[in-house]
Amino acid sequence: EAGVAQSPRYKIIEKRQSVAFWCNPISGHATLYWYQQILGQGPKLLIQFQNNGVVDDSQLPKDRFSAERLKGVDSTLKIQPAKLEDSAVYLCASSSGPGQFFGPGTRLTVL
Amino acid sequence: AQRVTQPEKLLSVFKGAPVELKCNYSYSGSPELFWYVQYSRQRLQLLLRHISRESIKGFTADLNKGETSFHLKKPFAQEEDSAMYYCALSGRSGSQGNLIFGKGTKLSVKP
Numbered sequence: 001e002a003g004v005a006q007s008p009r010y011k012i013i014e015k016r017q018s019v020a021f022w023c024n025p026i027s028g029h030a031t032l033y034w035y036q037q038i039l040g041q042g043p044k045l046l047i048q049f050q051n052n053g054v055v056d057d058s059q060l061p062k063d064r065f066s067a068e069r070l071k072g073v074d075s076t077l078k079i080q081p082a083k084l085e086d087s088a089v090y091l092c093a094s095s096s097g098p099g100q101f102f103g104p105g106t107r108l109t110v111l
Numbered sequence: 112a113q114r115v116t117q118p119e120k121l122l123s124v125f126k127g128a129p130v131e132l133k134c135n136y137s138y139s140g141s142p143e144l145f146w147y148v149q150y151s152r153q154r155l156q157l158l159l160r161h162i163s164r165e166s167i168k169g170f171t172a173d174l175n176k177g178e179t180s181f182h183l184k185k186p187f188a189q190e191e192d193s194a195m196y197y198c199a200l201s202g203r204s205g206s207q208g209n210l211i212f213g214k215g216t217k218l219s220v221k222p
Binding site for chain 1: 115156160211212
């Protein structure tokens, strides 16, 4: 089966600019996650969707981050405006049972 | 507070030597524990779950509730085991719940 797809793979922006990331989960997976992984740290959950509804967004900085999964399949994560501390790898994962399947991630650099 | 601690940032062993990657957790209920692995230039992938009690690529991990530990072990390390290893817990049944990751341990197996 095809894996979780993410784009872009790399993004460099200046602080205060906006950026969006896209994720296409494995077909049929109802649960989708966005994680932020800062260098030297493990991934940290930003938001979890079950189909097109939000299950957990308690760690999402809602003043600048937003995410949606309108049709219960693809998802986008947006940062507006970006800060220097947002530099990280943004991972998308999906699951339908045991084990989460991760995408390759988007490496964001904020200058 | 829910927390996963991996005390070693780097573990270096010679090929054929035993290896143990330590993981301790803090959780008030009965979590589900996982080990994820990331090989060079590859995506994060599930290695094993405590409830399946299986051995993957020669690795095993036993959940010790008394010591709140879930150490990953392999009796004879191979060079291809060199990778980043992350311990993670989920507070909800199955992996539909979000994962809390440790900071990871980089395993280097020398020839």
